Amino acid sequence: MHNTGISSELFTPFLAQQHPAGKPLPRYRMLFNYLQQGIMTGKLQPATKLPSSRELAQLLMLSRNTVKQVYEMLQAEGYIETRHGAGSFVSPQLNISAGRANKTSPQTSTTIKLSLKSQQIDQLRPLYSHDNKQLLLPAMPAIDQFPWPQWQRSVASAGREMKFSSLRDNQGSPELRREIARYLTASRGIHCRMEQILICSGSQQGMQLAFSMLLNPGDKVLAEDPGFPGIDGAISNAGGIKVSIPIDSNGFRADLAMQNSAGAKVAFITPSRNFPIGYTLSLERRLALLQWARQNGSCIIEDDYDSEFRFDGPPLTAMQGLGGDDCVIYSGTFSRILHPSIRLGYLVLPTALVDPFTRMRGFLDGGLSALPQLALADFMAKGHFSSHLRRMRKLYKARRHYLLQQISEKFSDKLQWLASDGGMHGVFLLSPDYDDQQIAEQAIARGLGIRPLSYYYDQEAAQSGLIIGFAGYDENQMDKGLKILSELL
Ligand SMILES: Cc1ncc(COP(=O)(O)O)c(C=O)c1O
Structure with a gap:
């Protein structure tokens, strides 16, 4: 091309791709991408003079304004520079090779190395994916029985309320925390104020937070065997070591746990109903574990994942309510009562842990979206949650x-x-x-x-x-x- 270091053949592929399949990009975007790629792959070397906008417009059958717009965009992003009276040039100082290695060949292996922690996650047994279409899936609630019209009204009401709510609370929406505190006090015998509740995206996120706040690398976590594998990643991520303790028909073998408890910072248990077998932890063992936790400055995480569904009587009193409010973190979820995709759960924290957990939460994700929290608070306040729960227990x-x-x-x-x-x-x-x-x-x-x-x-x-x-x-x-x-x- 006239007075440049570029042959017009360089643009043959561009002319050939004028009508790509699917939704076509605007022409200025196609030309920008083409020239940017040319620069990044070294076809257009630093300091190469580009054709004038008039020349290029003629060659590509575009308007001159389109080409000018593209040159302005390339200049704004630093790919080219325009010298008054001399024309446009590929920026001479660009270090193309720095960006090229990954761009030219998508197959080249990435230079990004994962951390040792993430490699350890690969060693854990993989979790099953939750496919709602499967039949006889455990943990699947009766979705067709869910009161959708009431829920939709609560969602609409939450949408209106959001307009007036300017608060972003790392502990979770105060409205929802108030409702959960009421529910737990009335139905689970839990001693808590709304100030002790931290809303999470499912109880699994709560456990992740709890383990990261409680464990130092090498600390032991006593856990039931068989038990919930969803905690393995959180323990491994925090550098903890899981010590598996067998269960019997009275639940977690507290006696064996005590023998293995040197260096144990946390006991993770499902006392209401061992997951997955279903045995209940006896009162004697509950009291022994509470005593152990207090004496050793350790913590019990009580995963109360589905205790609402006890068919032969009211749900049992939680360990937290058994005088464990200073050493038990109680974890609950709405996945099973309402819907697996709702992704809302909560922790009830001992008072001393509320501030540190909330501070950390601010750094982790800055709290949850207000909309589903406000919707659930409204749904609970109007009594739909309790009546759904009563119906589901019977069903x-x-x-x-x-x-x-x-x-x-x-x-x-x-x-x-x-x-x-x-x-x-x-x-x-x-x-x-x-x-x-x-x-x-x-x-x-x-x-x-x-x-x-x-x-x-x-x-x-x-x-x-x-x-x-x-x-x-x-x-x-x-x-x-x-x-x-x-x-x-
Ligand atoms: C025993 C147990 N704990 C905790 C959870 C996690 O619940 P969420 O869905 O709230 O993360 C599950 C999920 O099925 C579970 O089975």
């Missing part, structure tokens, strides 16, 4: 009854129920000739959400079995799921 009891009946009719020789007084799933031991992981894998491939019991053990699994969700499924759906299971067994 789940009936659904469990149906599942047990079907299993005893169809699988009595293969599956043996491990009795539990509530929950949203049943645990069924398999006769020894079956491999639970294999059955669960085949079941998942056929659209079931059944989980193998042995997956939940850290040590060698004491027993093999299947975890079958019933709460989210009516009789037809259960029949369909059990039919598939009968073909597999």
Whole structure:
């Protein structure tokens, strides 16, 4: 091209890509991208003179203003410079090779190295993904029974309220904390004020925060075996070491925990109903653990994930309410009562932990979006939460009854129920000739959400079995799921 270091052939590919498939980009954007790429890949070397805007416009059949606009954009971003009377040049001082290595070949391996912590996460057993379309999925509530019209009204009301709320609270919306405090005091025997509550995006985030605040690298965490694998990442991230303690029909073996407790900073337990087996922690062991925590300046994290669904009486008093308000962090979730995607849970903190946790929270994520919190607060204040809970308790009891009946009719020789007084799933031991992981894998491939019991053990699994969700499924759906299971067994 006239008086430049560029041949017009350089623009042949640009002319060829004038009509790309899909939604076309505006022409000025296409030309900008083309020239930027040319500079970044070294086709246009630093200090190369570019054609004048008139010349380039003619060659590319664009308006001169379009080319001028592109040159202005390139200049504003530092790719080219314009010298008065001399024309436009690729910026001579650009160190193209610094940006080029990754750009030219997307296949080249990244130079970014992950931290040791994130490599450790790779060593943990992977978590199951939660596919709401699967049948017999544990932890799945009855979504079709959810009072959607009332919820939609609460969401609309939250939208209006947001207009007037200027507060960003790292502890969570005061309206929701007030409602949760009322609910916990009335129904779970928990001693708490709204000032002790910290709202999280699901209880899992609360545990992440708790472990990062409580553990120093090398500190031990006493945990149930089998237990909830969702805590493994949080413990590993905080540098903690999980010490797995077996359970028996009275729950977590506190006696063994005490023997292994040297250097233990935290005990993570599900006292109302061990996850996943369902045994309740005896009063004697609860008191022993509270005493241990106080004597050692340690902390108990009480994961109360589904205690609301106890069918043969009211929910048991939480450990926090048993005089543990100075050493127990109580963790609750709305995933199971309301909807798995709601991603709202909470921690009830001992008073001394409120300020440090809230400060850290400010650094971690700056608190949660106000809208779902205000919606849930409105939903609870209007009584929809409690009435939904009452209805679901009855419904789940009936659904469990149906599942047990079907299993005893169809699988009595293969599956043996491990009795539990509530929950949203049943645990069924398999006769020894079956491999639970294999059955669960085949079941998942056929659209079931059944989980193998042995997956939940850290040590060698004491027993093999299947975890079958019933709460989210009516009789037809259960029949369909059990039919598939009968073909597999
Ligand atoms: C025992 C247990 N604890 C905690 C959680 C996490 O709940 P969230 O959905 O609130 O993070 C789950 C999830 O299913 C669970 O099974």
